[in-house]
Amino acid sequence: MASIELDRVSKRYLDSLYSVKDIDLKIEDGEFVIFLGPSGCGKSTTLRMIAGLESISSGELRIGGRNMTNVSPRDRNIAVVFQSYALYPHMTVFQNLAFGLKMRGVNNTEIQRKVQEAAELLGLVALLDRKPGALSGGQRQRVALGRAIVREPQAFLLDEPLSNLDAQLRAEMRLELGRLHRRLGRTMIHVTHDQVEAMTMGDRICIMRDGRLIQAGPPLEVYANPADTFVARFLATPPMNLIAAHLQSDPGQAMSVKVDSQTRLYVPPRHFAAYQAHVGQPVILGVRAEDIYENRLNPDWQPIKVEVTALEALGAENILTGRLGNVEIAARLDRRFLPKIGDVVELYIDAEPMHLFAPDTGQVIARPAL
């Protein structure tokens, strides 16, 4: 059981190139944390630094309060599940599971007992005599998990463990991993670039980009209050609509975001104070696809005219892509709403959850959370 603390941890190549820079993060004991980001953002490197498989160029790593910056991987008592599973191909499933215990000098009867226990937990009992080459992808995944569990490590590091599975198996394993976490109660770090995994599995997500930690927080909180345009777009499908606009104050103490000469969106009064300082300046308007509706169920929702350019009927809902002035926006609409391509339809925006971002930095302009 252990908390994991990263204190200005960096990974540097060739003295000046950073693949990870100044990560500050405290992961509580028993917490399930997701590292999310596009490929090459440094999330796997960070994970490997925590595991001790990559050296830490600067900064400090503490596990359970102890400085582990320069401790070898075998002495960190951490288990890693790799994307490739990394099962030892020359050993049977039993030997794969037993390897870590054997290396730690556990006696044979104890090994038997623990391997049996883990095999039962993961439904691997019938496969113990097989070699990895004779297993399916899902079974290998289980063996890789079992190999981690059997050692009862302080923390689990999962490096995109689900990305090689097909969609259905991935959904099952998502739930299973969650159950496993609740059952074992150990600290877990799960690296992924899949936003569904990120939203559903963890207590907290840490979004990384270009080697930096951009935002960390509970999934729904991060979703509702993205720190910048990158997070706003990355955490949803379709991504948040970002529209270049101009913030202006209107007569009668109103405030609006002007997209073009025909389209403007009134800012909800509760955001006035936060946005006051940016009146008269260009901004980026952020509206989520699910905040656009085909019916005006609330009088505060504001109409826009959109020319339909594509419609993806997903069965449960329809994703409409359309032209608003000269920008493309996406809207998540009811499955029964089926306009034709080329139609100009009136949609309604719920402006309450909207965000404004600074055009130069992409940073959100802070407003009170909803």
Added chain:
Amino acid sequence: MRKKTGLHIGLILACALIILPPLWALRTSFVPESMSYSTELMPSFTLDNYRQLFERNNFLLFYRNSLIVAVCSVLLAMPFATATGYAFARFRTGGATARFVVLATQMLPPVALVLPAFALLRGAGLSNSLTGLIIVYAALNLPFLTWILMGFFEGIPVDLEWAAMTDGTTAWGAFWRVVLPISLPGLAAAAVLGFILAWNEFLFALVLSGPGTATIPVALAALQTSNGIQIGKVSAGVVMAILPLIIGSVFIQRFIVKGLTFGSVK
């Protein structure tokens, strides 16, 4: 259809080009010397060529020499080649320069190396000895074996070693318990290739060995006497020399195929 027939004829010709000389040697080795060049396919059958080769030309000794030199040089070179190949594959040891230098030594003409090698061995009192030949062959094959093994190790996902290290091994333990066992097919293939290279080598053996330490290629060349080539005995010798290579290539085939299908990690 006609195109296919043409293709087959071409392939048969190409195969014949390769297989006929050894077949002819096989046939000649069982034919009395006097009828070696006869146009008949099998004018008569005899084992005299083999008998003479072993009884008069002491072929057993050369055979033994060749086996000792080839096997020992491989055994000597393999640990070094394995360690170097692994270091090149996993670490930045020596950078690209070291890698290039290793490969570049293979481009030197052997003639340029044989005299320095002779001088070195004589200085060390190892000329005309199997030990000297073993050391030189190990040194000659080392770059080649290193290069092959480097390629093999590069094909092993580093995740496996990482898994072993988080499972509680040291870096050495990961190499010893995981990488080496997985690499056995590759090691075997490299060893067999090294054996074949040493077995067939002629120039160094000619210069560095003496009458009692000659290897098969040298002994075969010695059958070219002032009375002409003793073609019956040469053929018998060639057949004997090819034998271990055929066995070796069967092994190699099996191991290389195994090596290629190994990558079933994901």
